[in-house]
Amino acid sequence: MDKLVIKGGKPLSGTIEISGAKNSVLALMMTSILTDEDLTLHNVPYLSDVLTLAELLENFGITIKVKNNGQPEDLYTTKENNLSLTLNGSTINNLNAPYSIAKKMRASFWSLGPMLAKFGKATVSLPGGCSIGTRQIDLHLDTLKAMGAEISISNGYANAKVNGRLKATNFTFNKVSVGATINAIMSAVLAEGVSTFLNCAQEPEIQDMCHLLVKMGADIKNIGTSKLIITGQDKLQGATHTTMSDRIETGTYIAAIGLTGGSITLNNVDFESIKNLIDTFKKTGIQIEKTGDRTMQISSDKQIKAMDIQTMPYPGFPTDMQAQFTALMCLAPGTSCITENLFENRFMHIPELQRMGADITINNRTATVVGVPQFNGAKVMATDLRASVCLVLAALSTPEETIIDRIYHIDRGYCRIEHKLAKCGVDIKRVK
Numbered sequence: 001m002d003k004l005v006i007k008g009g010k011p012l013s014g015t016i017e018i019s020g021a022k023n024s025v026l027a028l029m030m031t032s033i034l035t036d037e038d039l040t041l042h043n044v045p046y047l048s049d050v051l052t053l054a055e056l057l058e059n060f061g062i063t064i065k066v067k068n069n070g071q072p073e074d075l076y077t078t079k080e081n082n083l084s085l086t087l088n089g090s091t092i093n094n095l096n097a098p099y100s101i102a103k104k105m106r107a108s109f110w111s112l113g114p115m116l117a118k119f120g121k122a123t124v125s126l127p128g129g130c131s132i133g134t135r136q137i138d139l140h141l142d143t144l145k146a147m148g149a150e151i152s153i154s155n156g157y158a159n160a161k162v163n164g165r166l167k168a169t170n171f172t173f174n175k176v177s178v179g180a181t182i183n184a185i186m187s188a189v190l191a192e193g194v195s196t197f198l199n200c201a202q203e204p205e206i207q208d209m210c211h212l213l214v215k216m217g218a219d220i221k222n223i224g225t226s227k228l229i230i231t232g233q234d235k236l237q238g239a240t241h242t243t244m245s246d247r248i249e250t251g252t253y254i255a256a257i258g259l260t261g262g263s264i265t266l267n268n269v270d271f272e273s274i275k276n277l278i279d280t281f282k283k284t285g286i287q288i289e290k291t292g293d294r295t296m297q298i299s300s301d302k303q304i305k306a307m308d309i310q311t312m313p314y315p316g317f318p319t320d321m322q323a324q325f326t327a328l329m330c331l332a333p334g335t336s337c338i339t340e341n342l343f344e345n346r347f348m349h350i351p352e353l354q355r356m357g358a359d360i361t362i363n364n365r366t367a368t369v370v371g372v373p374q375f376n377g378a379k380v381m382a383t384d385l386r387a388s389v390c391l392v393l394a395a396l397s398t399p400e401e402t403i404i405d406r407i408y409h410i411d412r413g414y415c416r417i418e419h420k421l422a423k424c425g426v427d428i429k430r431v432k
Helices: 021-032 049-060 104-117 136-147 178-188 204-215 245-262 270-284 318-328 351-356 387-396 417-422
Strands: 003-007 011-017 040-046 062-066 070-071 081-088 121-125 150-156 157-161 170-172 193-198 218-220 226-232 238-240 262-267 287-292 294-300 335-339 361-364 366-370 379-382 403-405 426-432
Touching: 003 178, 003 218, 003 238, 011 245, 011 417, 021 040, 021 049, 021 204, 049 104, 070 104, 104 121, 104 136, 104 157, 104 178, 104 245, 136 150, 136 170, 136 178, 170 245, 178 193, 178 204, 178 226, 204 218, 204 238, 218 379, 226 403, 245 270, 245 294, 245 318, 245 387, 270 287, 318 335, 318 351, 318 366, 318 387, 351 361, 351 387, 387 403, 387 417
Parallel strands: 011 262, 040 238, 170 193, 379 403
Antiparallel strands: 003 403, 003 426, 040 081, 062 070, 062 081, 121 157, 150 157, 193 226, 218 226, 262 294, 287 294, 335 366, 361 366
């Protein structure tokens, strides 16, 4: 099991290329189920979650070809960060998503809707992934049932079927759910009739998937709002699409500058998706300047101001940035309150930050952070994707050695993070 060994305490300096968005590319890849034609995706980040989803899609029979700078590559052994994938679903011959793959990633459950829409049946294992709290599948199942699907749960699998095509529905989500919204959209684009979904998640990654589906021939109105109107089509065609840049990775490196000082350039930035993050980080005292259409300069003198945040569905402060922002507030003089409204177990990074000297008290869904002068080096353990990277941020700020165990969590969502940070002067190495 790999570990990261970090000796920080130095200001960062250099340039970091922001990768394609993990939360977007998984949904984009899943749309390959819906067409028999080639789907080509550019700006695909090299992540373990991408490999897991590729394994799932290949299990269905989908063919995946990989190119880097126009040259064929092996997805599972490539050394590149930015890839182009061509997926073809005309060879699907298996409608079963097994536990052996689904246990690794919750997004595997997103295959249920498009499988039902395209083939009228599917068997999908109940999902695994980060243990950050209850993420029930009820909303996924309720939307599909409303569209005429018969679904039973047995032996850890959802067994679903529909007579003929899925039927259009008018459905209101009783809570905002990214995954259920994605599943509903991919189901409705091939359903019979016009579906209206209310209280949809509005995340930029969902918008990215909708834009791809429109290229494939789908009819989706009100993209980017909580009310989606989808007219089902008989079939979808192939398309070519570039994955949006990762707004969470962008925010993570902004927080890194706040903790370490220095100045870095971020390339391939999607400014539209991070407006709310930029506003929040500027209030802490971090200097952020747009220097090009997709380029920003970030600098800080480490004089961070304490402030309160609450995680909310987009366009609110993202739960995927809560851990990183908590690490930043640990070094801000004064008191900050971090309220997590979306997942009840998303404070598992706090005991590890406390091992590094943080002064944090948890009361229900709120963490009260009292700023300390510095973090201490320690041996710590990653518990989930975003928790793991917040430990990296804390380690960057102290000259003492920090060893972070179970970093396979980081590899799920951060493309070769040690290489990007090393280019900015960080003493960081991966140890087998």
